[in-house]
Amino acid sequence: MQPQCPVTVNISREILKGNETVYESWVHRGTQLICQFPGFLGMYLKRPDHSTNNCYQLSYSFDTLEHQAIWKKSSQRSHHMKKLTDMFLAKETSVQEHMPLPTGISKPNRIPNPHKMTLVLIAVVFSVLFPLNALFGHYIAQLPLALRIFAVVLPQVLLMNYVIMPPLMRWLNPWLTR
Numbered sequence: 001m002q003p004q005c006p007v008t009v010n011i012s013r014e015i016l017k018g019n020e021t022v023y024e025s026w027v028h029r030g031t032q033l034i035c036q037f038p039g040f041l042g043m044y045l046k047r048p049d050h051s052t053n054n055c056y057q058l059s060y061s062f063d064t065l066e067h068q069a070i071w072k073k074s075s076q077r078s079h080h081m082k083k084l085t086d087m088f089l090a091k092e093t094s095v096q097e098h099m100p101l102p103t104g105i106s107k108p109n110r111i112p113n114p115h116k117m118t119l120v121l122i123a124v125v126f127s128v129l130f131p132l133n134a135l136f137g138h139y140i141a142q143l144p145l146a147l148r149i150f151a152v153v154l155p156q157v158l159l160m161n162y163v164i165m166p167p168l169m170r171w172l173n174p175w176l177t178r
Contacts, residue, residue: 006041007068008061010096015048015056026083027058033076034060039067112176120172124164128156 015023024045031043041061048054062068071077132152140151169176 004064004066006061006063007065008059009068011058012052012055013058014054020047023056026080027056030080033080034071036076037062037067037071037074039063040071112173113178116176120168120176124160124168125156128159128164132156 013023027045034040034043039062041063043058043060045059046052046057048056062071129152132155136151140148143151
């Protein structure tokens with residue numbers, strides 16, 4: 001039996017100048033339609049800019065290929081697509097459907113266990129705060145409380161976010177997501 005995988009459709013459209021508001025209204029109405037279909041996971045519209053070759057980028061996802069096919073073959077979609085006329089569509093530059101690789105090759109992202117994450121964070125915070133206070137505590141002892149806290153929190157957060165946590169999370173990920 002084939003595993004059920006989410007499917008994402010990415011569409012790139014170049015819209016005739018001056019018709020951007022009409023197109024965005026059309027997308028909004030389409031979002032209201034597609035939300036009613038089973039398995040719909042979400043939609044995202046990126047407005048044109050230099051990174052998109054001045055095209056709108058529209059992405060929507062369904063939880064399975066079957067649910068996406070129900071939308072694709074629906075009379076609601078067909079009727080809605082007929083409204084996408086030459087009045088405001090310069091060209092549809094690409095339509096791509098993406099599915100994740102088969103199970104075994106690509107594993108879904110799993111959320112870390114919150115209890116294990118709490119233990120990791122306690123250990124890391126203690127491991128960072130203790131040496132920082134031991135090394136710099138006597139230098140900052142005369143500062144007002146708010147400045148003392150800031151003087152310790154700033155290097156702690158920077159060390160945790162950029163130095164300690166990224167490799168630690170990669171190393172502990174198998175344990176955290178078990």
